[in-house]
Amino acid sequence: MSKLSSIILLMVLGSTLAYKSYSGYQVLKTAPLTSASMPYINRLSKHFDFWGTPGVGRPATVMVSPEQAPLVVAAFNRMRISHEVLIPDLGPEVEREHGERKATEEANPRVAVYDRYMGCSEIQMHIAQLALTYPDIATELVLTNTPEGRKVKVLKLSNGNAGQKALWFDCAMHAREWITPPVCLRIIDEVIADPALRDMADWYIAPLANPDGYNYTINTDRFWRKTRSPNPDPNCPGIDPNRNFDFLWDAGNPTDYCSEVYPGTNAFSAPEVAAIGNFILDNADSLVLYVAIHSYGEQILYPYGHTVEPVPNVDQLIAAGTASADAIAAVAGTTYTVENSAAGLYFTYGASDDFAYGRGAVQYAYTYELSGGGSAGFDPPASLIQPVVDEVWPGIKALVDYVLAN
Structure with a gap:
């Protein structure tokens, strides 16, 4: 075996062994x-x-x-x-999925793909490429740098009309929820292709709200959930970003660093979360819709996560969510339920949709829990990406139509 071949073999074996x-x-x-x-x-x-x-x-x-x-x-x-x-x-399934994704990885994608899961750098480069390709309507915004030196990127899509309302969508706040970035990428595709959508509102889409965590799931640990922020316990890095927003933030056990729902030392301690939260506050005058795309559960959840008591515009939240659920069901019969977060999920504090609604005064705020798949939900095969984005986009469009009409 040549020296070069030996080096390549060691690199491959090292990559394989490094993956949990x-x-x-x-x-x-x-x-x-x-x-x-x-x-x-x-x-x-x-x-x-x-x-x-x-x-x-x-x-x-x-x-x-x-x-x-x-x-x-x-x-x-x-x-x-x-x-x-x-x-x-679970080992054989993780090994199979990792090998499949590595075999189909590309270095320089020019378009979003829906037949495989794109890596972190692929998605980030794709966002940058869109801003270069469509400079009149697409603007790449960098909200912050992450602890590992990546960027939290948002693509703004707008026709430049003054005084428009604004819509926000984020995906992959929880790192392992791989099915979510394709939904954000599909929203981007649709809005770029249709000037009428941009005439309705300005669109802000963040396909990777937690790029460090997402990258870690791609390269090291498939089921990692949190950010990669350092903690006092070096063996347990990361903060649950959806418990770190500055709305009824509750430390719970502030030293349980290994917990999947560790909320951080204080609200906004994760820079990714602080950047998104500050963007919401800075754009409170125009932002009328906040949507966090998560998985899985086939649910459309609305505030609040800390109480089942109805919020003032609960009827409108339910009506808009129902319009979305009906549009999703019309595609292939998938049934999404529309529920209060605390009733439909479990009691949570420091969640992004609650922050957008309670602190940011965004009238319509939701968390979508997409369909699950694969061995137990969090690892839907790549073959399910296209069906999911095909049925969810009409639901997003119906939600936007309702919100902007009311």
Whole structure:
């Protein structure tokens, strides 16, 4: 073997070995939860990696390491929550998906693609290319630099009409939710192609709200959720960005750095979050719609996450969300429910949509939980990207139509 071949082999092996294998990890699935079991599930979710959206009437799925499995099973048994092993070993699926994505990676994409998951640098370069290609309507905004030196980029699409209302969409705030950036990219495609959409409003789209975390899922750990901000415990970096916004921020356990929902030392301690939050406040006069795209659960959630008490314009929030859900269902029959965040998801503090609504005075604020897929929800195969973006875009368009008409 030549010296060059040996170097290449070592590089390939190093890349493979560096990617977290998840060998021996299991995914457990409960029976549909009752209201009596939810307080226990909420407490467990602070310490273990629950997927999807646990809620009354819905099952919960939780990923556990070999060491965690007996602890969670014992807790379920104590709570008398029926459960099953959904995936006995997550390792082979993670290995397959990682190899598939690496094999289809491209260096310099000129257009968004929907037959594979694009990497962080691909998406960032694509945004820059769009601003160069369409300088009259597209502007690349850099909100901040991340702890690892990446940029939180927003693409503004506008015909330049004065006094227009503004719309905001962000994706991949939680790093592992790979199905979300394609939805933001599809929104960009549609708005660039249709001047009438730009005449309706100015559009701000952030395909990667958490670029450090997303890049880490692509190259190191498929199921990483948080940012990559350093913490006092070097073994547990990262902050849950959707618990770090400056609205009823609640530290919970401020030293539980390893928790998937660790909220940071204080509100806006994550620079990515502070930049998005400040943008919302700075544009409060024009911003009428905030949408955070997450996965998974097939839900359209509206404020608040800390209470089930209805907000003043709850009827309009439900009506707009229902129009969106109906448009999604019309494509392929997928049913999205429209629910209050606390009732439909679980009680949360420091969430982005609550901040946009409660601090930013954005009249219409939502979190979309897209369809799941793959082995247990968070890893839909690339073959599902196109169907998801095809059905969600009409829902986004219907939501925008309702908001701007009311």
